[in-house]
Amino acid sequence: MTGETLLAVRDLKVHFPLQGGMFGGKGSVVRAVDGVDFELKQGETLGIVGESGCGKSTLARAVLRLIPHAAGEVVWLGKDLHALDAEAMRAERRNMQIIFQDPLASLDPHMSIGAIIGQPLRTFHRELSRQDQRRRVFEAMRQVGLAPELADRFPHEFSGGMCQRVGIARAMILKPKLVVCDEPVSALDVSIQAQIINLLMDLQRRFDLSLLFISHNLSVVRHISHRVMVLYLGKVMEIAERDEFYARPLHPYSEALISAVPIPDPLLERQRPRIVLSGDLPSPINPPSGCRFSSRCPRATEICHKAEPALLDYGRDHRAACHHIPITPVATPR
Amino acid sequence: MSDPALDEPLMAELAARKGRSQLQDAMRRFRANPLAVVSLIVLIAIVLACFLGPYFLPFGPDDADFELISSPPDFASGHYFGTDELGRDLLARTLVGGRVSLLIGALATLVSLGIGVLYGAISGFVGKRTDALMMRTVDILYSMPYVFFVIMLTTLFERSIVMLFIAIGAVQWLTIAVIVRGQTLSLKGREFIEAARAGGMRDWSIIRKHIVPNTAGPVIVYASLTVPEVILGESFLSFLGLGVQEPDTSWGVLLEIGAEKMGTEPWLLLVPGAFLVTTLFALNFIADGLRDAFDPNER
Numbered sequence: 001m002t003g004e005t006l007l008a009v010r011d012l013k014v015h016f017p018l019q020g021g022m023f024g025g026k027g028s029v030v031r032a033v034d035g036v037d038f039e040l041k042q043g044e045t046l047g048i049v050g051e052s053g054c055g056k057s058t059l060a061r062a063v064l065r066l067i068p069h070a071a072g073e074v075v076w077l078g079k080d081l082h083a084l085d086a087e088a089m090r091a092e093r094r095n096m097q098i099i100f101q102d103p104l105a106s107l108d109p110h111m112s113i114g115a116i117i118g119q120p121l122r123t124f125h126r127e128l129s130r131q132d133q134r135r136r137v138f139e140a141m142r143q144v145g146l147a148p149e150l151a152d153r154f155p156h157e158f159s160g161g162m163c164q165r166v167g168i169a170r171a172m173i174l175k176p177k178l179v180v181c182d183e184p185v186s187a188l189d190v191s192i193q194a195q196i197i198n199l200l201m202d203l204q205r206r207f208d209l210s211l212l213f214i215s216h217n218l219s220v221v222r223h224i225s226h227r228v229m230v231l232y233l234g235k236v237m238e239i240a241e242r243d244e245f246y247a248r249p250l251h252p253y254s255e256a257l258i259s260a261v262p263i264p265d266p267l268l269e270r271q272r273p274r275i276v277l278s279g280d281l282p283s284p285i286n287p288p289s290g291c292r293f294s295s296r297c298p299r300a301t302e303i304c305h306k307a308e309p310a311l312l313d314y315g316r317d318h319r320a321a322c323h324h325i326p327i328t329p330v331a332t333p334r
Numbered sequence: 335m336s337d338p339a340l341d342e343p344l345m346a347e348l349a350a351r352k353g354r355s356q357l358q359d360a361m362r363r364f365r366a367n368p369l370a371v372v373s374l375i376v377l378i379a380i381v382l383a384c385f386l387g388p389y390f391l392p393f394g395p396d397d398a399d400f401e402l403i404s405s406p407p408d409f410a411s412g413h414y415f416g417t418d419e420l421g422r423d424l425l426a427r428t429l430v431g432g433r434v435s436l437l438i439g440a441l442a443t444l445v446s447l448g449i450g451v452l453y454g455a456i457s458g459f460v461g462k463r464t465d466a467l468m469m470r471t472v473d474i475l476y477s478m479p480y481v482f483f484v485i486m487l488t489t490l491f492e493r494s495i496v497m498l499f500i501a502i503g504a505v506q507w508l509t510i511a512v513i514v515r516g517q518t519l520s521l522k523g524r525e526f527i528e529a530a531r532a533g534g535m536r537d538w539s540i541i542r543k544h545i546v547p548n549t550a551g552p553v554i555v556y557a558s559l560t561v562p563e564v565i566l567g568e569s570f571l572s573f574l575g576l577g578v579q580e581p582d583t584s585w586g587v588l589l590e591i592g593a594e595k596m597g598t599e600p601w602l603l604l605v606p607g608a609f610l611v612t613t614l615f616a617l618n619f620i621a622d623g624l625r626d627a628f629d630p631n632e633r
Contacts, residue, residue, distance in 0.1 A: 064532055093534035106525040110547045110628075119543075120533040170533070 047225030103163035114151030370623025384432035450510025458518025558621030
């Protein structure tokens with residue numbers, strides 16, 4: 001797991017302009033992602049967690065350039081994706097795929113399973129014969145645990161878990177380097193979740209895949225990730241190796257998130273200390289001044305409302321953005 | 335790279351088996367719908383009768399029989415459906431008139447369907463300014479009176495049946511374009527379109543492979559409603575002297591004449607009316623069958 005750096009995201013910002021006034025007055029802007037930095041190595045899984053509306057999915061789409069960015073860079077193997085022209089970007093897409101949250105909605109109801117899985121082949125490998133295409137489709141179906149005999153069925157005949165396998169087969173058929181998983185298991189039953197997670201981990205091992213795994217389920221993220229990144233209102237609060245993160249969260253928001261994970265033992269569960277955050281996620285149109293978390297933070301003091309904390313390294317590649325971390329940072333911020 | 339558990343012979347066999355195409359699949363389901371199949375047979379029979387039937391009749395559509403002017407249906411004389419006020423055989427005239435009506439109905443609908451679907455899908459998919467511009471153009475064309483349009487075209491060009499197709503088609507595609515655009519807007523936000531984009535498809539392929547097939551349901555239904563509209567629209571234009579002129583005829587023209595004489599010679603209305611109604615019924619059942627056949631959720 002010490003592969004080369006595949007993806008480097010630097011100060012990425014995604015803003016959505018709100019409708020201006022009736023006469024084209026300047027509208028305000030939703031800062032969905034507001035300056036995010038991270039790197040992803042070959043074969044690595046980065047878990048991205050956060051509440052609904054913190055910018056996880058927007059980040060995922062901006063990384064794949066499915067939506068335009070406002071500023072920053074997404075460096076993919078040395079090239080800034082957002083600076084490429086349309087054709088060059090299209091060529092890069094064969095190496096990066098996405099798996100969606102709603103398995104059924106991500107499949108065209110008018111196409112058979114085989115046609116859906118084979119579509120990327122027809123887009124990028126037009127030279128393949130029909131037979132070879134079908135062969136590759138069956139291979140991909142086998143890999144995700146679907147019987148090739150099902151290729152002529154249609155999505156609505158399938159359960160959610162099977163549809164998600166179809167989505168994974170479609171993402172895997174071009175043998176990409178990066179797969180972005182946008183809450184791939186949130187819409188599935190718990191028993192199916194485990195199957196899909198294990199399938200993803202298995203595929204990752206076999207093909208040395210890099211995964212950006214987005215979820216709001218910390219247990220799932222703990223299971224699959226090598227590193228974890230916490231987002232809050234479009235900013236990185238903390239990023240660290242998985243075990244380091246769960247054993248020693250530095251940011252109060254991370255602590256609160258981890259404390260909310262139930263323990264499957266009623267005795268321990270009853271004794272476990274819980275940090276309950278008050279209030280809702282503030283609006284990303286008008287985030288709190290200073291630290292974005294200050295309006296809900298149990299540790300907040302005056303400085304938090306005034307100055308925005310920088311993302312500092314606290315050793316062992318553990319970075320967090322908070323004024324109230326008791327240990328001193330080892331390095332200056334990048 | 336490939337799965338070690340892969341069973342080569344089975345894979346080869348499956349790969350060789352041709353995939354069930356969407357069209358074959360739809361055909362199979364269409365055939366399973368008796369009403370639609372019967373309607374299709376009826377429609378084919380009417381088309382054949384109109385295009386071939388007149389050659390087998392003892393009377394031409396313009397042959398006047400002065401002995402039997404305005405005679406009611408009568409088996410003895412051979413005028414099974416009677417004659418009009420010039421003694422012309424009504425069956426012959428109805429069949430020949432059907433050629434024009436069916437041609438206009440089919441061609442104008444197909445043309446307007448083609449233009450409308452493409453225009454609407456592009457407008458909705460590209461969005462933003464292009465969409466605004468394209469839809470305002472539709473609004474402007476919508477606001478122009480249909481008759482004005484036809485008069486303009488017929489004065490600029492020679493009057494012909496082709497002109498009729500163009501004039502009617504030019505108006506009919508507008509509604510289809512608006513319907514398809516609306517469908518496209520709702521499809522555009524669906525995740526499978528995003529998946530297609532992430533899969534590297536060009537916009538044009540996405541429109542062709544994902545947008546257009548998914549608008550098929552409402553488009554087919556609307557097309558089945560367009561056919562009668564076009565056939566009746568032709569009769570209206572002919573009535574104004576802008577369409578088909580004597581001695582040529584069409585169902586619309588025959589109906590117009592029949593309606594005038596409804597009180598005294600009802601067969602002049604009933605015969606062409608029966609042909610038109612049968613055709614329209616058949617078309618509606620066929621459209622219904624097609625819509626079900628192409629609806630993936632019926633599979």
